Amino acid sequence: MRMKSYFAPSVQDAMELARQEMGPEALLVNSRKAPPEAKGLGEYEVVFAVLPEEPAAPTAEAGPAAADPVMGELARLRNQVQDMVNALNAHASHWAVPAPEFAPIFARLVENDFTIDMTRKILMQAHARLNPNPGSRPGRKAAFDAESVENAVRAEIESLLEVDASLAELDEKKRVVALVGLAGCGKTTTLVKLAVRYGLACSRPVQLISADTKRISAVDQLRTYAAIIGAGFEAVETTRSLQQVIEANREKGLILIDTPGYAAADMEEASELARFLASQSSIEVHLVAPASMRAADLSRMVDRFGIFSPSRLIFTQMDEASAFGGVVSESVRSGKPVSFLTTGQQIPDDIEPATTGRLLEDLFRSSAEAALSAA
Template identity: 30%
Template sequence: MKMKRYFAPDMRQAIRRVREDQGPNSVILSNRRVPGGVEIIAALDYDEALVNQALGAYENNSRGEGEAAEVPSGMDKPYPGENIGDPAAESSIQSIRNDLKALRDLMEAPLLQFGWGEMRKVQPLRANLLKRLMALGLDATLCREIVDKVVESGRMENGWAASLKLLAEMLPVSDDDILSEGGVIALVGSTGVGKTTTVAKLAARFALRHGRRHVALITTDSYRIGAHEQLRTYGRILGIPVQTAGDKDELAAALNHARDRKLVLIDTAGVSQRDMHLTEKLSSLNTGGQEIHNYLVLSATSQAQVQSEVIRSFQKSGLQRCILTKIDEAGSLGGTLATLAHHGLPAAYVSDGQKVPDDLHPARGEKLVKHAVELMQQRQEALTEDALAFNFGGLVANAHV
């Protein structure tokens, strides 16, 4: 009988290593939490008597590490019902939780594999469509919603094209055009997402269409070294004056000075979505005078979870639209599209480079989906069966929410 010990960060990875090493007929003899992850003992050519003998020896050898020393007879032993300290109790509870999680993971992994395998057999068209949508980078909830709608419409024979068309229709894009209507627009967002460059692109585009005398630039970024100078450099190149506003009163004065301009663009300081004072900092944009429209600048290179966190945080101060930047740097676009679909925040523009003003385009659902498919094809990375089964577990869970 061949017994072997495996270590991995979590139970799913441990089971996968067992299966890759010993094949599907291996038997898991024991599992336990260890520093840094989990430990599994698995065997081929299973023999119960030999297993019990081997595990007994293993437990005897490791017992000295896990058991406390016996209390000497001369010392007081705690009464069975005595509270011996909250930290110890918390530690015991956490240990139980860890054991339960390990047991759940151990049971879930083969069940998810089984469930995904059954779907591929019983509903091959649905399974293939889910697989392609997952490869696109969409989350389980959106994948299921799209496939359900395609099934209901009776378009499964052309399911992939129907799914992409449906995804494009689900993306919130804005019909409003800053370059036509103008207004007072503040670009807000985290540090490093490209707010200043986007301000320059919008200003250049508007100036080309309406004339530079109809554009004004204001910066409120007093935190980043060189932030004022960067925008002033763009202003000099474009022939557009740039004003600096360090507080609400100065912003009100700058807006009043630019009241005859059709388009006023405000470049704000980058603020982390986890900044406790985010709402307070953004409140300085509310001058009580002209109406300011907040556009969130969102980087397509950020993780979907981070993008959702950013939207939720900045929405507290009011958002009208968003602008997607760094499209050209993103390795996958599916997560970003899913984020837009879930939050319903309309995208006004997309930026796909550093060129001013060329690399700025109106957001269009079909073009975003097309680019997401192109990125998927460039990656040429097929999802593993384990990843598909894991995502299938998310589909099942969401189906019962």
């Protein structure tokens, strides 16, 4: 900004002078009676200013240092501010909900262990269900009540969530089921529940096989259960003998294979059994996981157990879990149907076929409780 003082007998005269010299854009910034020592120059001092023209943005060749350093610094700051605005905009759209009424349910799902990306996708689709007319502008006044928002979100999750508890209707080819998973996740207990509920109770001869010969106690545990429920039992040490026992029992109505628990560090050790189970199209592999696992841990675990090619998920300890976002979001993410849910330690009672109704009910109940306790 360029400024200059003019002394003249009147303000009017000073303005004319300034406009002649500084041009028609000159702005009057201040005027006052001239101080005594300047009275000889004129009765009034009037200050005018002209704004500088927009400095050209420093070019790559010239660089800010080549221009006036203050202007260069200004240009650099302006670029920084623009970068911040861009980043904020990108962030805002990342968090954006399709309509303001979706904000509470967005928070509920994210607090319930849904990833932000998945929540956004679900809410966008739920919004499309409620508002099939895409012309309506965001930012208009609330049009959806909380109940219809929740119902649309439920319907959307229901459409993404798959369940398949068809073990009870085993066909000729799929009579062999193996359970795999982390140590202590409930494989053996669940296997025995399945043997009773979906084998013996349906008058099917059942063969239990323990491939968990690492621990004597594991073999004994399953042998004891087999004796109690009146099922056949065999323990195998190698994949070769596993194959032989399966072949020898082909006529059985249901063959259930128990496997050792594998932690992240044991996956190398698991690879031979994993390759075998994954390669047999007649074996249906179910991955067992505790319902209370956090979504991120669950995803990593499901990915790690990918070497077994599990086709379904079983969630155990539903009775112990207080949040079910991990269960639902991992089922959606992995695209694997949920087969069974176990709800306690009682054999054979505490197991049920998975239904989307039950999973959604648990999810929305737990997220409502979380929202209440946060309030």
